[in-house]
Amino acid sequence: MDKIVSLCKRRGFIFPGSEIYGGLANTWDYGPLGVELKNNIERLWWKFFVHDRLDMVGLDAAILMNPKVWKASGHVDSFNDAMVDCKNCKSRHRADHLIEDAVPGVKVEGIAPEDLDKLMQENAVVCPKCGAKNFTGARRFNLLFQTNIGPVEKNAEPVYLRGELAQAMFVDFKSILETSRKKLPFGIAQSGKVFRNEITPGNFVFRTLEFDLMEFEYFIRAEEWEKCFEYWLQKMQEVSKAFCMWTMMKVNVREKRRLLSA
Ligand SMILES: [Zn+2]
Structure with a gap:
């Protein structure tokens, strides 16, 4: 990298x-x-x-957008990750990543912070930076970037990017x-x-x-979902092929031009 x-x-x-x-x-x-x-x-x-x-x-x-949009979509309440801090080296980690790395195949999406703490203890999860087993409790952290409209921050209504x-x-x-x-x-x-x-x-x-x-x-109309799904699945496969080929073609054309002018 x-x-x-x-x-x-x-x-x-x-x-x-x-x-x-x-x-x-x-x-x-x-x-x-x-x-x-x-x-x-x-x-x-x-x-x-x-x-x-x-x-x-x-x-x-x-x-x-109006913050009501992000409340209605569920992002204000549930667009979040659980984080833990290592008390030893002060590094910050996503609790789900630590558990998933330590226990292959386990899925922890949507689990409450208390249960994440339990899973971390049961599986003796260690800090990937320093190897210590000394974490703070897991706590939820919203991923939406908050900012304010208006000059006086204290009174301004929060909005989200x-x-x-x-x-x-x-x-x-x-x-x-x-x-x-x-x-x-x-x-x-x-x-x-x-x-x-x-x-x-x-x-x-x-x-x-x-x-x-x-x-x-x-x-789409609900009753047409299967037909649409098959259509778009095929289309996406075409697209990914087309994108790769397009990139390769561009490179080839440039390479040929370079060789011709050399
Ligand atoms: Zn650490």
């Missing part, structure tokens, strides 16, 4: 964020080549799923249905930045606090 990170930096693809001010952990800036690569992927995705189809429309919704793209597609569904003259089945697509207050980010651009998603919601 270190090799890839340093190659990306040297070639102008990805730089560590805020670097000359000492950096800000887990933020990355896409440089001149990186932004072109990222935009190419996004444009290809948009062409494939939106422009080349009659049953898909696009949306670019606000990142800030979106943690997913889907919500606006549901919230705007009626407006889109009325203005786009689409009939079921049809889809709404969106791409853009989302934000998650991850407890243990890291691993280069593979787990960050802000990242780009490309996503669509496809609306």
Whole structure:
């Protein structure tokens, strides 16, 4: 991984964020080549799923939404991870990751913090950093990034930076249905930045606090779900093939040009 990170930096693809001010952990800036690569992927995705189809429309919704949206979607109450701190070396960990690493095959999603503590003790989970077995109790930590609207923070109502793209597609569904003259089945697509207050980010651009998603919601009649499922399964297999081939073709064309001009 270190090799890839340093190659990306040297070639102008990805730089560590805020670097000359000492950096800000887990933020990355896409440089001149990186932004072109990222935009190419996004444009290809948009062409494939939106422009080349009659049953898909696009949306670019606000990142800030009424907090009621995130309450209704369940994110305010349950979009969370349980974290524990190692009292010995002060490192912070996700309790579910520690347990899943120690006990292969176990699934702990949705388990209460007390039960996570029990599982950690029963399985003698140790700190991956220092090897100690001295953890704080597990506690829930919401992944939504909270901010405030208005100049006086104390009195301002908290709002959230979106943690997913889907919500606006549901919230705007009626407006889109009325203005786009689409009939079921049809889809709404969106791409853009989302934000998650991850407890243990890291691993280069593979787990960050802000990242780009490309996503669509496809609306169908309930009785047609099996037909639609089969259709989209096949389509997704085509897409993944097409994306790889497209990348390889680009590389091949460039490589040929390079050889020809050499
Ligand atoms: Zn430790």
